[in-house]
Amino acid sequence: MDTPLKNLAIIGAGAMGSGIAALFASKGLNIVLIDPMPGALDRAMATIDRQLNVYAPGNVQQAIDRIRFEPGLEAAASCDLVIEAVPENLDLKRDLFAKLDAICPAHTVFATNTSGLSINAIASAVTRRDRFVGTHFFTPADVIPLVEVIRNDDTSEATVNQVMVTLRFAGKRPVLVRQDIPGFIANRIQHALAREAISLLEKGVASAEDIDEVVKWSLGIRLALSGPLEQRDMNGIDVHYAIASYLYKDLENRTEPSDLLKSKVDSGQLGAKSGQGFYTWSPERRERVLREKSATLGELAEFLNRKASDA
Numbered sequence: 057m058d059t060p061l062k063n064l065a066i067i068g069a070g071a072m073g074s075g076i077a078a079l080f081a082s083k084g085l086n087i088v089l090i091d092p093m094p095g096a097l098d099r100a101m102a103t104i105d106r107q108l109n110v111y112a113p114g115n116v117q118q119a120i121d122r123i124r125f126e127p128g129l130e131a132a133a134s135c136d137l138v139i140e141a142v143p144e145n146l147d148l149k150r151d152l153f154a155k156l157d158a159i160c161p162a163h164t165v166f167a168t169n170t171s172g173l174s175i176n177a178i179a180s181a182v183t184r185r186d187r188f189v190g191t192h193f194f195t196p197a198d199v200i201p202l203v204e205v206i207r208n209d210d211t212s213e214a215t216v217n218q219v220m221v222t223l224r225f226a227g228k229r230p231v232l233v234r235q236d237i238p239g240f241i242a243n244r245i246q247h248a249l250a251r252e253a254i255s256l257l258e259k260g261v262a263s264a265e266d267i268d269e270v271v272k273w274s275l276g277i278r279l280a281l282s283g284p285l286e287q288r289d290m291n292g293i294d295v296h297y298a299i300a301s302y303l304y305k306d307l308e309n310r311t312e313p314s315d316l317l318k319s320k321v322d323s324g325q326l327g328a329k330s331g332q333g334f335y336t337w338s339p340e341r342r343e344r345v346l347r348e349k350s351a352t353l354g355e356l357a358e359f360l361n362r363k364a365s366d367a
């Protein structure tokens with residue numbers, strides 16, 4: 057079946073839910089965006105309006121008109137696909153899907169945007185495990201092309217296919233993750249990188265600005281063209297082996313978050329949203345970076361997609 061699922065419910069209208077709703081609405085699908093928390097839907101409307109103005113400026117009102125904003129889960133009753141984007145809490149997600157299982161018709165496919173919780177553990181709350189997947193979007197969800205699709209032990213081929221087709225219809229590049237492992241693929245790699253970067257900062261090897269500068273303008277710029285495995289082939293696997301033989305034993309390998317990370321959280325230095333993290337953030341700087349980053353990432357993704365389809 058090559059037609060996308062056309063009626064979508066997005067549960068949770070925060071950073072991810074708003075982006076996912078904006079994306080699918082801009083591609084002509086019907087969305088109901090559900091969030092019971094006071095003020096959440098108003099904030100989502102403002103985010104969606106900002107995002108659409110960045111990458112679909114000629115289509116803002118049409119896209120917004122395709123989104124119904126609702127506080128109650130019952131509004132998901134007539135949907136073909138439900139994508140859950142509520143906070144990262146296993147019990148909350150399980151409880152929500154158990155309710156949706158009773159509300160939605162048998163054909164409705166369920167997807168969770170968990171960052172790395174077990175898809176099997178969430179899916180065991182429903183009777184339709186064959187119609188349940190993980191769809192892991194990346195922030196900003198409407199701009200970053202890749203989505204990891206993770207099956208649970210009972211997900212059917214038909215469900216994987218329907219979800220892949222719907223994501224491709226929206227311009228995404230879905231990749232199937234064959235095993236339900238913590239963090240899937242991207243978050244395992246991202247956290248290995250961040251653990252080392254935070255450790256370098258903690259040891260005083262360089263400033264936060266300089267560590268970021270090194271990653272952005274060396275590995276970062278290259279990674280968009282050659283993934284880490286292709287790059288090893290380009291460098292020579294013997295070269296990699298020789299470096300790995302002396303370097304691995306010196307790399308950060310702690311199994312708990314570092315003291316620096318813990319002290320940041322304990323003192324409320326939570327990053328851009330609290331005004332202080334590894335950097336200092338004014339509300340204006342945060343808003344400017346959010347807006348400019350979406351626009352630049354959108355241009356970059358378009359350029360790279362064009363190069364990939366020309367190749």
Ligand SMILES: NC(=O)c1ccc[n+]([C@@H]2O[C@H](COP(=O)([O-])OP(=O)(O)OC[C@H]3O[C@@H](n4cnc5c(N)ncnc54)[C@H](O)[C@@H]3O)[C@@H](O)[C@H]2O)c1
Pocket residue numbers: 067068069070071072073090091092093096140141142143144145152169170171172192193194195
């Ligand atoms: N932010 C990211 O970079 C990112 C990336 C990939 C995946 N994720 C995952 O996506 C999910 C959502 O993350 P986020 O960053 O959008 O969080 P967020 O805090 O911005 O949004 C969560 C939303 O869920 C709503 N909510 C809370 N309880 C609810 C309920 N019972 N029913 C419906 N809505 C409810 C909240 O009001 C809030 O609007 C999490 O599982 C997170 O791990 C986040």
